[in-house]
Amino acid sequence: MYALLSIWCGLASLLIPGYALLSRHNRPYASTVSLCLCAAAIYFQMLEYELFIQNHDWAGLLDISHMESIVSGALLISAVLLNALAWLLLERRKK
Numbered sequence: 001m002y003a004l005l006s007i008w009c010g011l012a013s014l015l016i017p018g019y020a021l022l023s024r025h026n027r028p029y030a031s032t033v034s035l036c037l038c039a040a041a042i043y044f045q046m047l048e049y050e051l052f053i054q055n056h057d058w059a060g061l062l063d064i065s066h067m068e069s070i071v072s073g074a075l076l077i078s079a080v081l082l083n084a085l086a087w088l089l090l091e092r093r094k095k
Contacts, residue, residue, distance in 0.1 A: 002047040005040075005041075017031065038079040
């Protein structure tokens with residue numbers, strides 16, 4: 001359950017800056033919402049880890065731990081970069 005929530009929040013956090021870029025109106029809160037969804041996605045991944053630990057599923061935890069840490073970092077970096085790009089381009093449009 002938490003894995004699906006994490007995937008949906010992660011995808012939304014990457015799509016929101018694109019929407020802000022394609023919109024003709026200024027969306028000042030889009031980057032805030034995007035970064036909050038990114039944080040929620042990482043939090044749901046931690047809750048998924050907690051379920052593996054509570055169920056004593058050490059093999060499952062070892063199977064996903066390395067890739068989840070890479071994916072979390074990639075999600076965070078890409079969300080920050082996309083939001084920075086969207087903010088810079090929107091500031092350039094204002095001028």
